[in-house]
Amino acid sequence: MSSAVEVRAVSRTFGGRKGASVTALESVDLSVAPGEFVSLIGPSGCGKSTLLRLIADLDTPTSGELSVFGKPARQARVDQDYGIAFQQAGLLPWKTVTGNIELPLALHGVGRSERKARVSELLELIGLTDFAGHYPDQLSGGMQQRVAIARALAESPKLLLMDEPFGALDEMTRERMQNELVRICAETQAAVVFVTHSIPEAVFLSDRVVVMSPRPGRITDVIDVSLGGPAERDDSLREDEAFFRGVAKVREALHGVPVAGARGVDTR
Amino acid sequence: MSATTATIPERALARGSAYRTVVAPIVLGVAMLGLWQGVVDGFGIEQYIVPTPTDIWHEITDNLGSIVDGSVSTGVNALIGLVVGALVGILGAIIAGVWRIFDTIVAPLVAALAVMPIVALAPVLYTMYGADKETARQIVAAVAVIVPVYINTLRGLRQVRPVHRDLMRVYAASARQQQFAVTLPTAAPYVFTGLRVASSLAVISALIAEYFGGPIGGLGKSITSSAASSNYALAWAYVFGAIVLGLVFYCAALAVEMFFTRHRSTP
Ligand SMILES: Nc1ncnc2c1ncn2[C@@H]1O[C@H](COP(=O)(O)OP(=O)(O)OP(=O)(O)O)[C@@H](O)[C@H]1O
Ligand SMILES: [Mg+2]
Numbered sequence: 328m329s330s331a332v333e334v335r336a337v338s339r340t341f342g343g344r345k346g347a348s349v350t351a352l353e354s355v356d357l358s359v360a361p362g363e364f365v366s367l368i369g370p371s372g373c374g375k376s377t378l379l380r381l382i383a384d385l386d387t388p389t390s391g392e393l394s395v396f397g398k399p400a401r402q403a404r405v406d407q408d409y410g411i412a413f414q415q416a417g418l419l420p421w422k423t424v425t426g427n428i429e430l431p432l433a434l435h436g437v438g439r440s441e442r443k444a445r446v447s448e449l450l451e452l453i454g455l456t457d458f459a460g461h462y463p464d465q466l467s468g469g470m471q472q473r474v475a476i477a478r479a480l481a482e483s484p485k486l487l488l489m490d491e492p493f494g495a496l497d498e499m500t501r502e503r504m505q506n507e508l509v510r511i512c513a514e515t516q517a518a519v520v521f522v523t524h525s526i527p528e529a530v531f532l533s534d535r536v537v538v539m540s541p542r543p544g545r546i547t548d549v550i551d552v553s554l555g556g557p558a559e560r561d562d563s564l565r566e567d568e569a570f571f572r573g574v575a576k577v578r579e580a581l582h583g584v585p586v587a588g589a590r591g592v593d594t595r
Numbered sequence: 596m597s598a599t600t601a602t603i604p605e606r607a608l609a610r611g612s613a614y615r616t617v618v619a620p621i622v623l624g625v626a627m628l629g630l631w632q633g634v635v636d637g638f639g640i641e642q643y644i645v646p647t648p649t650d651i652w653h654e655i656t657d658n659l660g661s662i663v664d665g666s667v668s669t670g671v672n673a674l675i676g677l678v679v680g681a682l683v684g685i686l687g688a689i690i691a692g693v694w695r696i697f698d699t700i701v702a703p704l705v706a707a708l709a710v711m712p713i714v715a716l717a718p719v720l721y722t723m724y725g726a727d728k729e730t731a732r733q734i735v736a737a738v739a740v741i742v743p744v745y746i747n748t749l750r751g752l753r754q755v756r757p758v759h760r761d762l763m764r765v766y767a768a769s770a771r772q773q774q775f776a777v778t779l780p781t782a783a784p785y786v787f788t789g790l791r792v793a794s795s796l797a798v799i800s801a802l803i804a805e806y807f808g809g810p811i812g813g814l815g816k817s818i819t820s821s822a823a824s825s826n827y828a829l830a831w832a833y834v835f836g837a838i839v840l841g842l843v844f845y846c847a848a849l850a851v852e853m854f855f856t857r858h859r860s861t862p
Pocket of ligand 1: 341349350351369370371372373374375376377378544
């Protein structure tokens with residue numbers, strides 16, 4: 328089976344006026360296996376969102392090749408092969424929770440009864456069954472984010488793209504959402520590309536953590552963490568020795584100290 | 596980074612201030628009426644120069660039937676103008692939102708309409724459509740309505756948040772789907788703002804158009820004819836009817852706006 332995401336020598340340069348151009352990404356290589364959880368971490372402006380948008384075909388690379396499940400990114404988007412959650416929940420304020428979750432289904436012509444069944448499944452999954460008829464402005468930020476995740480999951484995609492989905496949440500909600508995400512991923516078997524600023528979050532969730540550096544945006548390290556299957560990934564893992572070792576490894580990589588065993592691409 | 600779009604009359608929609616919004620103007624109004632009565636009585640000003648509020652009130656109660664009939668007559672013209680003008684304005688804005696070229700083409704026309712006192716058209720329209728018909732007044736009201744509705748709607752159609760646009764692209768939505776799922780709902784609060792502004796304009800235009808001719812029975816004609824016969828208290832009584840009519844239109848438009856924008860505070 329082809330990999331979920333295959334990024335080969337991708338660069339993206341944003342042309343500014345008067346020749347001032349920004350190289351957001353430079354020759355980036357990345358491959359994500361089906362069912363794998365990969366986090367992108369790095370300082371602000373290193374091109375994490377840009378990379379995610381390229382995979383989602385919301386933007387096109389200046390050079391290089393990108394494929395999703397063996398197809399060009401555009402085809403994968405048209406075929407609805409992925410679900411995406413943005414940093415801002417991006418819910419439609421004039422629609423209820425139900426209306427928001429079923430939006431992709433409605434747009435793609437799924438029948439009413441089927442939609443209803445799927446929405447109630449998803450509501451259960453995110454624990455918001457009692458809020459089906461609420462509007463986004465009646466929900467907390469964390470609840471809105473969960474609705475956005477349910478919307479991303481609506482069509483059971485085999486690939487989930489998430490750009491700092493928990494960025495706006497407090498630490499407690501954040502950890503609970505991380506636990507839920509582990510559970511959801513185990514249930515749906517989806518591959519995930521997850522952008523985050525939080526080292527512990529990346530280590531807790533991921534099979535691999537991709538460390539990036541800015542100007543130009545590059546991948547400097549890819550760190551295997553794989554702290555075990557979903558069954559072992561619970562709150563006790565957050566106090567586990569292996570977890571702390573993973574956090575230390577990623578931190579060292581972020582600060583530019585080469586780590587033995589990691590595949591450093593270019594530490595300069 | 597935040598893409599919050601403050602729309603709508605936040606002053607009117609803020610919950611805590613609703614009380615103040617209503618009470619403060621009433622207090623001011625009552626004080627003004629008291630002052631008016633006091634000055635006219637105190638200085639012994641003649642009724643035919645400046646009538647007192649009580650004089651006007653008597654005329655209102657004596658001629659209530661005629662005032663109500665006049666309000667209905669003028670109100671129907673304003674309402675027809677409002678509906679027709681709003682439809683034209685909204686449709687025009689949707690077309691301009693889809694094809695930018697249309698916006699470029701009509702921009703000078705919209706600018707001209709915006710600065711022109713529309714009632715100036717009334718005499719011409721009476722000649723065209725006949726002085727015994729209400730058509731000219733309805734057209735004047737409609738034309739006055741088109742501009743604010745068009746401008747506000749077009750502005751609203753361009754407020755689609757980038758994250759929503761991305762979302763539609765992610766779902767590979769057709770242009771039509773995008774229009775109905777995101778663009779039109781985003782514009783809705785702006786449309787209602789335009790309608791609220793237009794509602795008063797429709798009443799004013801329909802009423803003033805009566806000054807230039809056409810059949811009798813409306814508030815505008817009644818104001819001019821009572822003033823012409825030096826019955827100033829009665830003229831003021833009809834003005835009072837016009838104020839009430841304007842308020843009814845405005846409040847109805849505001850209520851509709853508030854209903855349709857009740858969930859728009861957060862993304
Ligand atoms: N549409 C654009 N036009 C011009 N420059 C852009 C555009 N989008 C991103 N950039 C530039 O590309 C670089 C990478 O941006 P990107 O949003 O991918 O960073 P990021 O890693 O997601 O940062 P953050 O962690 O702050 O979200 C930045 O220097 C930014 O200025
Ligand atoms: Mg970003």
